[in-house]
Amino acid sequence: MNKSYRETQQLDRTKELSIQFYKDTLLPFIFFIILVLLALLVLVLGIVPLFFGLIYLLFKTRKVSYHYYKHGTLNQFVNDEEKDANKDADKDAEKDSDDDDDQDSADQEKAKDANNQDISSSSSSAIVVHRKANIPINNVTTTKTNETTTTTTTTTNTTTNRQGGKKKKKKNRGTNTTKNWNEATLEQYLKNAGFVRGSDNTPSYKAELISISIQFVQCVLTEAYKDSDEKLITLTLTGDGDVDFESAFTIFGSPYSLLWEYLPLPSYNFMLSLLVVGAYVMGLPGYGCGCIPYSIKRHLEKLMIDIDIPRNMSDLGETITKSFNENYCLIQQKQLRSVVWDKTKMEHYLFYNNIRLFSTTRYAATEENLFCTIALCKAIMGNIIMNNNPTIYTVEQTKEVVQREETVNEALDRLGCMALQHWKTEKVWWAINMKMNVLGVTLMAFQTGVFHVYPPLIPHLQSEMLNFLPHPYFEFSDDIQTTFNKYYKFIFEDSIFI
Structure with a gap:
C-alpha cells in the first residue's frame, strides 16, 4: 500500500517537473526560435531590394566609367545625355510642326470654301509683313466677310482669328524651351x-x-x-x-x-x-x-x-x-541723374519714360483696391520693425502700426518717414528689399489714381527708379489682387534678387 502510494506521488512529481520544464525552458526556446525566424524574414525582405539596387548602381557606374575611359572626361557623357534630350525635343517640334501644317491646310480649304460661297468676298495673294517679326510672308490667303476675318499663312505657325476682338496665337519655332539648349x-x-x-x-x-x-x-x-x-x-x-x-x-x-x-x-x-x-x-x-x-x-x-x-x-x-x-546709365540716365526731382518731374518721368509707361487708371480707385495699398504699407512697416532691434520699435508701436485706421496718403507718409530712417543701410538684404518694396507700393498707388509721396523720400525714389525700373519686379499685372499677392509674398517670404 505504501509502495503504491509512493509510486503515485513520484508520478505526480514527475508530471509537475515536466510541466515546470516546459514553462521555464521549452516555451521560451520556442519564442526565441520564432523571433529568430521573424528577424531572418525581415532581413531577407530588406536585402532583396538592396541587392537589386546595388545591381542598378553597378550598371550605371559601369556606363559612366566606360565614357570616362573612352573620352578621358565626363563632359562627353554629359554632352551625350544633352544630345539625347535635344533629339527628343526636335522630334516633338517636328510633330508639332506637322500638326500646325495640317491645321494651316485645313484653314486654307475653309477660307477657299467661304470665298466660293460669298460673292461679295474677295481673295488675294500678296506679300505682307508679320506684325511681330517684320519678315515677308508669301502666299497669304485672306478672306473677308461682314463679321469674321481669318488670316492663314503658310510660312508661319501663327493663326489669328478675330471675331468680337478675340485673338488666338499659336507659336512654334521648332525648339522646346523646357529642355536644355546648346x-x-x-x-x-x-x-x-x-x-x-x-x-x-x-x-x-x-x-x-x-x-x-x-x-x-x-x-x-x-x-x-x-x-x-x-x-x-x-x-x-x-x-x-x-x-x-x-x-x-x-x-x-x-x-x-x-x-x-x-x-x-x-x-x-x-x-x-x-x-x-x-x-x-x-x-x-x-x-x-x-x-x-x-x-x-x-x-x-x-x-x-x-x-x-x-x-x-x-x-x-x-x-x-x-x-x-x-x-x-549712359546718355539719358546721366542727364536724368543731374536733375533733382520733385513730385512734378517724377510724375512726368512715369508718364513718358522709355522703359515702362504707367497709367493712373490701370486699377479702379475702389475702396478694396485702395485698401490693398494701405495693407502693403503696413506690411512693409511691419517688416522694417521685425528686422530691427526691439528697443528701437516697441511692441506698442508694432500694434499701433497694424491697428491704426488711416487713408492711403497717411499710410504712404508714415511708410516714407519710417523707411527714410533706414534708407542708407547698405549690404543688408532686408534693407535692399525694403527700398524696392517702397517704390513698388508707390507705383501701385499711382496706378490706382493716388500719386502721393513723402516729400523727403522723392530724391531717394529717383535713384531707385533710374537704377531698377527695368527689373521684372516692377512688371504690374492688370489685376490688382495678383499684384498685391506678389508684393506681399516678396515682403515676408522671398528675397527679390535671390
Missing part, C-alpha cells in the same frame, strides 16, 4: 524666327557691337564684385575685334553668369539676348558658347512676343545701342 538649338531657334546668320557683317556694326559688349560685361562685373574682396576683372578694348568679342562672350558663357540675372541691375538677360541676336546676324563665332543658351532661352521667347526685334543689322544695332544707353 548653340545648335539656339541657332535653329533664331533661324526659325527669321534671322539669317552672317547676313550683315559690316565692320562698323561689328565694332559697335563689340564695344557695347565690353562695356556691358564691365558694368555687370562691377556690380557683381562690388562687395567682394576678390580682384575685379577689367576688360578693355584691345583693337582686335575677334579677341575682344571672345573675351566678352566667354565671360557671358561662364557658369558664374547664371547668377547675374539676380543682380540689382536692369534685366541682364534682356540685354544679353539682344547682343546674342546681333552676333548671330553678323555671323560671329561663339555667340552661343557655354551657358548663354540656357541663360537666354526663356527671355528670348518673351522678347519675340513683347518687342519688335529687327532682322537687319542696321535697325538691330540701333535697338541694341538705345537699350544699352537707356538701361545702363
Whole structure:
C-alpha cells in the first residue's frame, strides 16, 4: 500500500517537473526560435531590394566609367545625355510642326470654301509683313466677310482669328524651351524666327557691337564684385575685334553668369539676348558658347512676343545701342541723374519714360483696391520693425502700426518717414528689399489714381527708379489682387534678387 502510494506521488512529481520544464525552458526556446525566424524574414525582405539596387548602381557606374575611359572626361557623357534630350525635343517640334501644317491646310480649304460661297468676298495673294517679326510672308490667303476675318499663312505657325476682338496665337519655332539648349538649338531657334546668320557683317556694326559688349560685361562685373574682396576683372578694348568679342562672350558663357540675372541691375538677360541676336546676324563665332543658351532661352521667347526685334543689322544695332544707353546709365540716365526731382518731374518721368509707361487708371480707385495699398504699407512697416532691434520699435508701436485706421496718403507718409530712417543701410538684404518694396507700393498707388509721396523720400525714389525700373519686379499685372499677392509674398517670404 505504501509502495503504491509512493509510486503515485513520484508520478505526480514527475508530471509537475515536466510541466515546470516546459514553462521555464521549452516555451521560451520556442519564442526565441520564432523571433529568430521573424528577424531572418525581415532581413531577407530588406536585402532583396538592396541587392537589386546595388545591381542598378553597378550598371550605371559601369556606363559612366566606360565614357570616362573612352573620352578621358565626363563632359562627353554629359554632352551625350544633352544630345539625347535635344533629339527628343526636335522630334516633338517636328510633330508639332506637322500638326500646325495640317491645321494651316485645313484653314486654307475653309477660307477657299467661304470665298466660293460669298460673292461679295474677295481673295488675294500678296506679300505682307508679320506684325511681330517684320519678315515677308508669301502666299497669304485672306478672306473677308461682314463679321469674321481669318488670316492663314503658310510660312508661319501663327493663326489669328478675330471675331468680337478675340485673338488666338499659336507659336512654334521648332525648339522646346523646357529642355536644355546648346548653340545648335539656339541657332535653329533664331533661324526659325527669321534671322539669317552672317547676313550683315559690316565692320562698323561689328565694332559697335563689340564695344557695347565690353562695356556691358564691365558694368555687370562691377556690380557683381562690388562687395567682394576678390580682384575685379577689367576688360578693355584691345583693337582686335575677334579677341575682344571672345573675351566678352566667354565671360557671358561662364557658369558664374547664371547668377547675374539676380543682380540689382536692369534685366541682364534682356540685354544679353539682344547682343546674342546681333552676333548671330553678323555671323560671329561663339555667340552661343557655354551657358548663354540656357541663360537666354526663356527671355528670348518673351522678347519675340513683347518687342519688335529687327532682322537687319542696321535697325538691330540701333535697338541694341538705345537699350544699352537707356538701361545702363549712359546718355539719358546721366542727364536724368543731374536733375533733382520733385513730385512734378517724377510724375512726368512715369508718364513718358522709355522703359515702362504707367497709367493712373490701370486699377479702379475702389475702396478694396485702395485698401490693398494701405495693407502693403503696413506690411512693409511691419517688416522694417521685425528686422530691427526691439528697443528701437516697441511692441506698442508694432500694434499701433497694424491697428491704426488711416487713408492711403497717411499710410504712404508714415511708410516714407519710417523707411527714410533706414534708407542708407547698405549690404543688408532686408534693407535692399525694403527700398524696392517702397517704390513698388508707390507705383501701385499711382496706378490706382493716388500719386502721393513723402516729400523727403522723392530724391531717394529717383535713384531707385533710374537704377531698377527695368527689373521684372516692377512688371504690374492688370489685376490688382495678383499684384498685391506678389508684393506681399516678396515682403515676408522671398528675397527679390535671390
